[in-house]
Amino acid sequence: MSIASLTVCLVTLSACGDAQSEQDDPVTAAPYVYVGDGRLGLARAAERTPLRRFVLAFLLSHQSRCEPVWNTGRPLADAHVLAEARALRATGAAVTVASGGASGTYLENTCATAGELADAYVRALDRTGADWLDVDIETGIPVQLVAEALREVQDRRGARISVTVEVLDERRGLPASATELLRALAWRNVDVVVNAMVMNFPPDNGWRVAMLRAAESVTDQIGQIWPSDGRDGAYRRLGLTYMAGRNDTGVVTTLADARALRDYAGEHDLAYLGFWSLARDNGRCPGERDAREDCSGLAQHTYDFARATAHVPEEGE
Template sequence: MVLPHRLWKVAVCAALLTACAAPGPARPQPSPVSAEIPSAPTETAPYVDVSVRHPPLGSVVAKTPTRRFVLAFMLAKHSACAPAWAGSTPIDDPAVLGDIAAVRSAGGSVTLASGGATGTYLENACSTAAELAGAYRQALQTTGADRLELDVETAVRPDVVADALRIVHTELAVPVTITATVADAGSGLEQSTLDLLRALASRGTDVVVNAMVMNFPESGSWRESMLTAATTVAGQTGEIWPGNPYSRLGITYMAGRNDTGVLTTVDDAHALRDYAVAHAIAFLGFWSLARDNGNCADEVRASPVCSGLAQETYAFTRALRGR
């Protein structure tokens, strides 16, 4: 698991490979990029931890090519079935809505992320699927977010959650992402996550499966570990949904110092983007915007407000688009 402030990311792929890419070997290499593969993943976005100080999003839009942000995390307000940022800040907080307005005025958009590493989940506070769908609906309509993500890092009721997500996905035409931890590079997603994905598939709900390639045991180099984990998750996804598994794959990494001590460098970020482009995946993101600076170079413990690397500000944000 991670620091209390950590969490992440969603999108639906707009272009598919013409042939299915089977899961690769233990140490995958990015496929050659053909003319039919887009020059970047369909969606890229940094995560924004609204519970910590972060750069104004309007300023980030002005200084980087990013036009989407994942706002995290929405939790149960004082443990009740009502949405609130980090479980306490109102979902219509003026500062958050001001950030969203700045993004949208520049032609950008936001994803709303529920769940995370700590706190009481809406998914557990709401008694029924209808109540949970109502909480999602309220948050989406209040913020104007056009995508919904569930970052599931604790046990949830798969049938209740799947029913609620189906309601929102159908009624509001909101794309859905399931973000989940990786046990290790070879094992991929945990059984509880696979159970939730199967429940969604059985209801005909199409989702992006976003692998958190962070904070798991290293095997070989850390870069190889992250790439292998992504390929493993693609294989698991392909067993649930037929077709090209990469078309619904998402990857989210932790910029700089992970909670387990390993470092994800800017060069690693570019390698992950190369993999994303080669396989035309649905989403690429990182945790988190507040950490995308070099204000604590050589810090040996993960911080919510700096990467622990000597880096330029917004280096990871720019790397999402290969800049």
């Protein structure tokens, strides 16, 4: 799919069936899957949930070289990861690969030229059979180089592209570093989804209201960067990613909050709704006061957030 048309099938990858399955619902929903710990279970999750896309995260630099590896140093061609991706695609679901993230040495900061960075991105897309590239920027990067590389990836592969960026708070929306990158992409006519992380910022009042207000603030900023799109077009370029359960800062995203975000996404025809992460989508640590990578901290059934994000009833309802 693309922002302008939600019916694009990629001729370079075997993903036309996947794009068609996502076409049934204009809001693409997907969880992030942390590749580093090796506990993926992608095909099983696809079979037990209505989600038709999963985001493999994160690609980083191998020993500060322009060579993509998964976090914790797993090679890009790791047999287990590639087998998981193949099994997932065999279910009819699709794969996104994400670079960057909260820590580690970024490819974006080690590749010397836009062409080299684009080559690294394309290798990751080709290896995994992915049709979507997500660039999660949580540190300083060479903006023009990254924007030029993404333009090249889009030209070479037709892959959908999203840029995942932090939210300062519900009123200020994106930081200047994020809007600088978006302006560089807009200048190059890169068809990009702006994926705002509605997590880990201080709310003025209730957390659900804060996330929705943040979405509106980011939509305002998108409208300033792509003014010809109008308000509806700004919404269609917007993605939201929340943290399931207890966030790192102590706020808690409940299943009701996830459903409210999904309703908002459907009402405004957003491009994307995601959550961090598949490994946290279970109730193994109800009442936990600190955010953990392997559970949400809530009393829930496994994959309840996946079902809420995809807008279907949770288990037991």
